[in-house]
Amino acid sequence: MEKRGNIRRLNRVVLVPGPFQGHINPMLQLGSILHSNGFSITVVHAQYNSPKPSSHPDFSFLPLPDTSSSAATTGEIIDFALQLNTDCKARFQECLAQVMRQLGPYDGIACIIYDQLMYFSEAAAKDLKLPCIIFRLGSAAVSLARDALFQLKAEGHIPFPESRSNDSILELYPLRFKDLPIFSEKLENFLQLLSNTNNIRTSSAIIYDTVDCLENSLLAKIQQQCQVPTFPIGPLHRISSASSSSLLEEDTSCLAWLDKQSCNSVIYVSLGSIASMDVDELVEMGWGLVNSQQPFLWVVRSGSTLDAQWIEVLPQGLKKNIDERGYIVKWAPQKEVLAHGAVGGFLSHCGWNSTLESICEGVPMICRPCFGDQKVNARYVNHVWRVGLELEGDLKRGEIEKAVKKLMIDEEGEAMRENAKKLKENVKLCIKEGGSSYNSINRLVEMIRSF
Numbered sequence: 500m501e502k503r504g505n506i507r508r509l510n511r512v513v514l515v516p517g518p519f520q521g522h523i524n525p526m527l528q529l530g531s532i533l534h535s536n537g538f539s540i541t542v543v544h545a546q547y548n549s550p551k552p553s554s555h556p557d558f559s560f561l562p563l564p565d566t567s568s569s570a571a572t573t574g575e576i577i578d579f580a581l582q583l584n585t586d587c588k589a590r591f592q593e594c595l596a597q598v599m600r601q602l603g604p605y606d607g608i609a610c611i612i613y614d615q616l617m618y619f620s621e622a623a624a625k626d627l628k629l630p631c632i633i634f635r636l637g638s639a640a641v642s643l644a645r646d647a648l649f650q651l652k653a654e655g656h657i658p659f660p661e662s663r664s665n666d667s668i669l670e671l672y673p674l675r676f677k678d679l680p681i682f683s684e685k686l687e688n689f690l691q692l693l694s695n696t697n698n699i700r701t702s703s704a705i706i707y708d709t710v711d712c713l714e715n716s717l718l719a720k721i722q723q724q725c726q727v728p729t730f731p732i733g734p735l736h737r738i739s740s741a742s743s744s745s746l747l748e749e750d751t752s753c754l755a756w757l758d759k760q761s762c763n764s765v766i767y768v769s770l771g772s773i774a775s776m777d778v779d780e781l782v783e784m785g786w787g788l789v790n791s792q793q794p795f796l797w798v799v800r801s802g803s804t805l806d807a808q809w810i811e812v813l814p815q816g817l818k819k820n821i822d823e824r825g826y827i828v829k830w831a832p833q834k835e836v837l838a839h840g841a842v843g844g845f846l847s848h849c850g851w852n853s854t855l856e857s858i859c860e861g862v863p864m865i866c867r868p869c870f871g872d873q874k875v876n877a878r879y880v881n882h883v884w885r886v887g888l889e890l891e892g893d894l895k896r897g898e899i900e901k902a903v904k905k906l907m908i909d910e911e912g913e914a915m916r917e918n919a920k921k922l923k924e925n926v927k928l929c930i931k932e933g934g935s936s937y938n939s940i941n942r943l944v945e946m947i948r949s950f
């Protein structure tokens with residue numbers, strides 16, 4: 500890793516993850532892959548949802564003293580992200596200059612890899628003449644859908660009336676208007692954020708945590724439109740040996756509970772790290788699961804129910820039924836749960852990490868998308884990859900019960916399980932030696948070495 504013509508070694512990669520669980524995990528997984536390829540890793544991060552340095556002793560961590568460290572709920576995410584970028588830009592540049600000084604004259608930064616949400620990184624890198632690479636965290640389908648939003652807006656198609664919800668969007672088939680990854684309540688701010696995050700500016704490449712066998716034609720389309728190389732290197736959680744970057748404590752007691760359940764019998768329920776529900780929805784979910792008669796493992800994050808601390812708001816009768824059939828935790832070791840033989844289905848919000856993790860374990864899904872890219876992922880899960888079904892409309896116990904039975908017991912669910920198993924095998928081929936993701940990682944490493 501020596502720079503031609505001098506003895507300066509550029510082997511440090513600076514990573515800038517977004518401050519959410521679903522963003523931190525893949526970035527640190529990428530860090531561990533680069534580390535195993537001989538790079539030193541510095542993680543520059545926001546203080547809000549700060550990653551835990553003790554879980555990654557091989558990396559250096561530098562917090563940005565951002566002022567926007569207030570809780571970001573679903574409705575506030577757009578404004579939070581815009582503010583974070585304003586707050587962090589100058590400080591990031593100071594931070595980089597500090598890293599460069601500390602490294603001394605013979606050691607240097609090869610490049611900066613930043614979460615597209617942290618687009619302030621690019622300007623600072625440019626000022627310091629450092630190469631940078633964008634990390635786009637969602638699927639290729641989401642990326643294309645986001646690009647198309649500006650045209651749809653210019654043509655007056657968004658915001659769209661309820662009557663158009665089910666209409667297909669030709670250029671984004673099979674997406675319908677209701678699947679678009681938009682935040683309708685804050686459309687102008689959202690498009691502003693999107694235009695900032697989508698702009699490649701001086702970045703040298705784009706990384707995707709996705710797999711060729713899932714999104715082959717979409718990835719080809721992106722590469723055609725893109726002036727810089729793209730690297731689909733996922734699923735990172737499968738390729739990387741990184742230890743858990745969980746911000747919350749994982750309750751591993753659920754694994755012992757799973758050990759007592761029969762094969763493929765348990766429905767695992769989790770809506771990720773951001774989505775919330777109200778008390779009525781929590782109660783409906785509880786009864787729906789109980790009435791399905793299937794054993795269930797349910798993640799209810801502390802504070803994820805509006806107007807409640809945790810599950811104290813569940814009626815006693817329901818609690819008693821849950822104790823007989825289910826197990827509730829505040830946070831699960833999700834990857835281990837999905838890999839457990841007892842788990843036969845996943846009721847998920849379809850965050851991209853959860854979707855990939857489920858596909859990699861061959862676990863079919865009930866899709867309950869809550870916002871943003873989750874709606875696109877859900878559509879691909881049930882309509883393209885055919886490894887799940889969608890739970891639409893208001894969250895009602897009868898509908899939940901029906902969906903769980905369909906997935907876990909009916910023939911329709913069995914077909915989805917078969918498809919999921921095939922997809923799992925295809926992904927395995929992509930990550931093994933000579934596979935598409937394996938080759939993509941090698942090309943990425945070569946590119947970083949050439950900077």
Ligand SMILES: O=c1ccn([C@@H]2O[C@H](COP(=O)(O)OP(=O)(O)O[C@H]3O[C@H](CO)[C@@H](O)[C@H](O)[C@H]3O)[C@@H](O)[C@H]2O)c(=O)[nH]1
Binds near residue numbers: 521637745831
């Ligand atoms: O009990 C739990 C629940 C989740 N997880 C992990 O937390 C991550 C959750 O990520 P994801 O499924 O992507 O959901 P969010 O946390 O909601 O992620 C945000 O970021 C994603 C990546 O950009 C987007 O796809 C989502 O829509 C957005 O909400 C996954 O790695 C899970 O394994 C656990 O470890 N334990």
